[in-house]
Amino acid sequence: MTLVTDTDAPRIALVGATGAVGNTLIQLIEERGFRYRDINLVASARSAGRELTVDGRSHRVHALEDFDFSETDIAFFSAGGSVSEQWVPKAVAQGALVIDNTSAFRMDPDTPLVVPQVNSHELDQRPASGIIANPNCSTIPLVRLLRPIEDRWGIRQAVVSTYQAASGRGHSGVTELQKASAITLEDPAAENPTEEFSPTLAFNVIPSIDRMLEDGFTFEELKMLQESRKILGIPHLDVTTTCVRVPVVNCHSEAAWIECHNPVDRQELVDLLAEQSEVTVHDREVVGAFPTPRTAVDQPDHVHVGRVRVSPHNPRGFWLWLVADNLRIGAALNAIQIAEALLLKGTLQAEGTPQAEEAR
Structure with missing residues (x-):
């Protein structure tokens, strides 16, 4: 069980918890025994109220629009670039350190872009931006x-x-590929769905x-x-x-x-x-x-x-x-390994943050 009472363990939030990367993050938290003292699952309003299981416990998904990050140490964002652009600065302002899986802040000079096996020295201190960017999946x-x-x-x-x-487009990308492939096998001339991939990705x-x-x-x-x-x-x-x-x-x-x-x-x-x-x-x-x-x-x-x-x-x-x-190496695993490295280095907290004051 990775839910602990140890105050050195972080309070975490998963934004985009119902998506493909969010689901993979939950899986990896369980597999790797990532220790946390609180976890909140967050998603868009349309997913709010859903129940997801983490470490055998049921958790209700919170609406991002209403979520308060002031009691979050690490916030993993995996809900798309436009969501990160709008909400990551608010999470940082409320004291959370954000590990962002989108392209929104990757080239920001104040935001380290980290692959722990390559440049973990970037995690020796908390970034001035309050954000650590996760690189592209390729x-x-x-x-x-x-x-x-x-x-x-x-x-x-x-x-x-x-x-x-197709999973690079999330659950919807996989679903569309599977549906379009079935349609094409039944009738090669039939029209395929193209909301995620245009032209169709089926047999293409x-x-x-x-x-x-x-x-x-x-x-x-x-x-x-x-x-x-x-x-x-x-x-x-x-x-x-x-x-x-x-x-x-x-x-x-x-x-x-x-x-x-x-x-x-x-x-x-x-x-x-x-x-x-x-x-x-x-x-x-x-x-x-x-x-x-x-x-x-x-x-x-x-x-x-x-x-x-x-x-x-x-x-x-x-x-x-x-x-x-x-979904793992290209996104969720790299994000979890960033968090693991931060905890190992002891650089999660920064002077002046609410969390640092609480840790004293």
């Missing part, structure tokens, strides 16, 4: 691999194609995620560039991507071409990646072995890597194929 597994590569060989450029699952791939920008790239592709630079602390890192939605329920995949400043030995590269925390290299023993979204579920909290290929014509360049659970 950026997180990528930078976890780029960090040791940069440290060993230096990176000249990374060219990445993503293959992103869509090379466009998020809004289109004037230069022809999408905002999703821009996020991967900007976020990788900020997390790794390399302002001029050359990362270019094509982000594609594919008819997969869960787990994002990526094909990454990485060119380094120095020649790369394949065996050393494989060993280096395998040494990383929560990374599984599938072709360490059998060259060419690879993970898929269906096999990655066996270790849902690992970044899975395969098809490691150093170019025979350019030994400074190599390919990686990676798969990661976008």
Whole structure:
């Protein structure tokens, strides 16, 4: 049981608790034994009053519009960018430290953008903004691999194609894919629902995620560039991507071409990646072995890597194929690991906050 009376344990709120990431956060709190002394589930007014279970206890969902964050230490926001833009500043003003899963504050210079396995030093002190941003679901597994590569060989450029699952659009995205697939199997000429994906994602791939920008790239592709630079602390890192939605329920995949400043030995590269925390290299023993979204579920909290290929014509360049659970690694798990690191470092409280005064 992770509900405790210890006053060192935080009081937490999950905003967007009824969504896909919110549900995953609840699951991870239970699985990881994340200790808390109070928990509040928060969502939009239309979800208020629902009952969700955490650690065997039933909790009524509160309406965000009426919720008071003054008795919250950590607020996890997973309800969309527009919700975060409106409500995160209010939660911070009431004393909560916010871990935000949206793009709303990622590029704010006063807000650290954190992947604990990469830049946990950003958590050594409470941020001035009162917010810690969670990166994009495709950026997180990528930078976890780029960090040791940069440290060993230096990176000249990374060219990445993503293959992103329907769950990136939440419960509604998965439901629409399943419904559209059933309709198409029954009648290939029938009209499919397109509220979440247009054109339909059923038996299809869509090379466009998020809004289109004037230069022809999408905002999703821009996020991967900007976020990788900020997390790794390399302002001029050359990362270019094509982000594609594919008819997969869960787990994002990526094909990454990485060119380094120095020649790369394949065996050393494989060993280096395998040494990383929560990374599984599938072709360490059998060259060419690879993970898929269906096999990655066996270790849902690992970044899975395969098809490691150093170019025979350019030994400074190599390919990686990676798969990661976008709801866990790409969102909820990273958020929980941020909170765990804050508690381990003892930097949750800040002088002058209501919580700090109470802790005295």
